[in-house]
Structures are given as C-alpha cells and as structure tokens.
Amino acid sequence: MKKKLLSALLCVAMSATLFAGCGNGGTPANNDANEPSSSAGADAGDSADDAGAGTDDSASGGKTYAMVTKSAGNPYNEKEAEGFKEVIEANGGTAIIQHPEAATADAQVSVIQSLISQGVDSISVAANDANALQAALEEAMAAGIKVSAVDSATNAASRMTFANQAGTKEIGQTLMDAVYDISGGSGQWAIVSATSQATNQNAWIDAMKEIMESDSKYADLELVSIEYGDDVPEKSTTVTQALLTNYPDLKVICAPTTVGIAAAAKVLQDQGSSCKLTGLGLPSEMAAYIGDGDSFSCPYMFLWNPIDVGRLSAYISLALVNGDINGATGDTFEAGDMGSYTVVDAADGGTEVILGPPFKFDPSNINEWKDIY
C-alpha cells in the first residue's frame, strides 16, 4: 500500500514541477510580449491572445512566414516550398517549411498548432482536407496570424485567400481536350487520382465531368472508372494495373497527380500497353516516358511551374502581413517580377489568386524542362 502512496506522491511532485517550471518560464515570456507589441506595430491589434507569447522573437528579428506542405517527400510540394523560401528570404523574412509526419489533416493540425505557439506572422498551407483544418486555422487567425492556402485549398472559412495554380475550369478543359485528342474522340478512359479527399483533385475531376456532360463533342468518350492511388507510388501502380486488367479496351488514362502519373507511366510503358497517358506531372520524373510513337506511354502532359506557385504564395503572405491586402475580392498586389495580381472570387465562396493556365510539356520541350524541376 505504501508503494501506491509513494507513486501517487511522485505523480503529484511531477505535476507540481511541470506547473512550476512552465509557470516560471512562461511569465517573463508573456511580459516580453507586451513590451515590444507597443513598438512592433499597431497592426498587431489582437496580439494580446493566448498565443501572443512567442511574437516577441519575430518582432525583433524580421517577420516569420511558415509554409505547411501536404507530406514529406512530395516533390511537387518541395518545389513550391523552394519558390516560397526564395521570395521570403529575398524580402528579408524568415521562412519555415514544415512537413507533417503523415499525409493527413490530423498531422497538419499538430504542425499548425505548433506554429501558433511559435508566433509566426503567416501560414501558407497545402491542405490535406478542406474542412479538417478549420479549428486550427481559425485559432491561428484569431491569434493575428495571416492564413492563406496554397496548392490545395482549405474551405473558405479557414483562409484569407488561396494561391491557386490554375483555375479549376481551365485545368478541366485542358485535360478533357487532351483526353479527346489522344483517344481520337471516342472510347473508354479512366482517371488515376491522389486521395479521395484531396480538394484540388476532386475539383478538377468534377470540372472534367461537367465539361464532358455539357458538350456533345465528348459524347463518345466513356469515363469507366476513377481510381485513387493515394499519392503512394506502390498503390498507384496497383490501381493502374487493375485498370488495365478490368478494362482491356481502355484508351486513355488521365492522372492529374504527379505521383500517380509517374507510377502509371511506368506500368504502361513496361507493359507496352496501347493505352496512353496524360495528366499533370513533373517533367524530371516524366522525361523517360514522354515521346512520340508506341514505345512511349505519354504523348504529352501538363503542369504549371510549382516554383512559381510557391513564389506567388510567398508574395500573398508578404502582402497579407504588410497589410497591403486582406484577402477581399478586388485587392491587388505586386508579385515582384511575376507582375501584378488581383484577388478574385473562388467557386467555394472564398477568394483566390490564380497563377495562370497550365503549361504543356511535349517531346519538343521536355528535355529542356527535365533538369529544371
């Protein structure tokens, strides 16, 4: 029995130290936060928040701009982060690039919470789920942090604006035209997507479906299946193989995801399949598969420049933190050598900034692009 009593005492002692230790450390930090907030800027109106403890660091040594990617090892996200970092550092800020431990919204919540504690000035997030970051991002905005989405949008309530790589409709139209062109105008085709809840993927797929149904030009095309490779190479390979087995007459696979298209390209090319591929892919990963003739699996594909997406997101963060824009429709800002951009209404009720139309990679230009990204 004494053993139990002692363990209970130890627990009490432990929690007491926790409270005392943190309390001592916490108090001066809070005091510090109050001091510079008077000099640091009148714009930090709501810095007297729970999370205000960390703002003193950023106020003294330049502003801190954070970007949260979808997952580690996503080459597309990494290029975006590169562009983001370059612009932020060129403008005298500190860039924090954080990858969640898994490609889930749950993991991103932890990262965002940590960034709130650090008192960063802005957060750009590529959302793994449109809705599931709302609680964390609302908290961030309440703490005075400027929140914007990049690449894959959060819902309208959890962001100030969104750096959209290309308008959803433009992408849907471009991909639909590519499928039409490669298939010769008729036959079966399928989609290999990322995860079933990836916001951008679903928006593009919906746009493609809408375009296909609205124009009789596409009447002879039959979308037989939408598969989800979860942006995991192994799973994308498996679903592509299953598609070929289940639909021997399949003419075109459209993979609007960089991981999916690379996996599908390898499967199709290795098997010498007559089925062709298009979609959105990284030139460096796809160079071996893009070419004319039957020995190549992909005649051409599209992408925008992810480095530019990251740079646009950085300029948005800078403009938000400087107070040049607040994410309302009609706001305009300068994005360095990329020119001037305007905030426009997004389909989900929020606002967005559109980078431009997707860029076509074909056998004529793939070799010059493959070394770039």
Next chain:
Amino acid sequence: MAGKSGRTISATPENVWKKQIFSWEGILVVIFLAVIVLCKLLSPNYTFVNVLREMPKYLTEIFLLFPMAYILMLGEIDISVGSIVCLSATAGCLISNAGVPFGAAAVLTLLVGAACGAVNGLILVKFPELPSMIITLGTQIVFRGIAEIVLGSGGSVSPTNMDGYRMIAGKIGPFPYIFFLVIISAVIFAVVSAKMKYGRSLYAIGSNRRTAFYSGIRVNKVIFIAYTLMGLFAGIAGLFLTSATYAANTTTGKGFEMDAIAMAVFGGIATTGGKGRMVGGVISAFIIICLRIGLGQINMNSQLILVIIGILLICAVLLPNITGSLRLKKRD
C-alpha cells in the same frame, strides 16, 4: 524513512523507497522531468499556456490508452481503434448534420464506438481460438471501409452546426475541458485496475487465462467489457478529435492504435499480459506528448521526431528486460 521522532522504524520502508525509485514508473518520472527541461531549453515558446493549447489533439489519443492498457494487461491487442475513431467521428458528423441536437449526436457517436468495440469483443469471446491481432486487423479494415463508403469520393464531412463541437473544445483558464476529462478517466482507470475486482481479474487472465477461469473469473465477460470500453473510448476520442478539427475524413484517426499501444508499452505495460500499471502508461503518454510538442516547436523534421520516439520505445522495452535479467542473476 526515519520518523520525525528520530527512531528508525525498520529496514523495510527504506527498501520500499528504493524499489519505488528504481521501479519503471520512477524512471518514467525522471524521463518526464528531463523531457520538460530539455524542451524548455530548446524552445523559448515552450510555455505552460502554449503546451496546454497544443495539447487537445494529442490528448484524444490518451482516451485510447486507458482501455488499450486493459486489453494489453489481458494479453490481447486491439489494432482496430483508429478505424473506430474514424467511423464514430464520421457517424457523429453525419448524425449532427441530419438535424439531431448536439447532445444526442454526441451520445450516438459514443454508442457507435461502443458498438464497434462490442463487435470485436463478441467475435473474440465466441471464437477464443482466433488471435485478437488478426480479428482486429480485419475489423480495422471493415470499420474504416464503412466510413470510406459512407464518405464517398468527397472523403470528408464537416458538421454544419459546429456550436456543440466548439463548446466541448472550450477551456477553463488555460485548461481545455478535455484535460480534466483525461485526468478523471486516468484516476478511475488506475483505481479500477489496481483495487477493484474487475481490474485484478484483468491481471489474472493476462497471467494465466486457464487458471483464472478455474478460479471462477468470468473470463469472457471481462474480455467483452474491455473491448466494449475500448470502442466507447474510441468514440470519445472521435468526438473530441472532431472538436479539434471540425471535420471527419477517411484518414481520421489513422495510426492512433499504434500510438496508444506505444504509450502503454513505454509505460511498462507488457503486450504479453498480466504486467504493468496504469500510472506508467499515463506518465509515458505525457512524456511522448510533451516531447512531440517541444520538438515540433523547434521545427524539427517530423519524421525525425517519429524516429526519436521509436528509439525511445525500443529502449523502454529493452531496459526492464536487461535490469530484470540482472536482478534474476543476483538472486541466483
């Protein structure tokens, strides 16, 4: 432990002191303090307020630890809990979106969780020859599969009326409600496992199921209750996770089962059954949470954080084995 009067009572109490300090729980307390000091040194933002503010999402996993510890004490395992969290959170959002008031929706969320747990328990009790690992692996796929079918290609649902969820995510001062709930549950689970008949029968079954059965312990009932509790608490975790994210999706709760098992094993609760104490599990849970928050605040690569926790876990399993064998040698 000499009394205030100066009399030395006997040698035994001193022995208890030593035993306590060198017990696994004692070591855990030291590790916990070391983690706090380390994080404090590493991050200027590691303040009491910030740590508590970041905690709610992590605390949802502790709800899974409590019944998971019971199941491990039984010598069984349940790897379907992450999926139960997902299914109950999804059900909760959908029920609340159907216009059911929040209170009722919350209760139904817990019931969905408890029902899933009861399914696990029922299968295990009816087919005792089947390993729990395999059964719960199956239900893990089934439960998440149901959620995926219900959620469809959109893959995500958020409650249209979030007032209730915002309410349970509320705070008293810097303390989120969930913190109190975790502490109260921890005390109840610890007392039940240490003092009550049900708790002691967990250890008895975990040590030797046949002996326990012939001693008159209703083994099936104990197992069924443990798994149903597991489901119920997965439902609670699902409810609070929804309040920390405002949505449920197909990846909600993914990997939670392994986190809960890791917390328990790190706390000295052996997967072979019959060993360990709830106190250890709770301390180790806070060690892992505080470490994650601290290392997260210095923007350490999140994969590296997982590696560190993995190494800690291996050490935690090795250490008692090494010291245990040393002690045995001494006795010989």
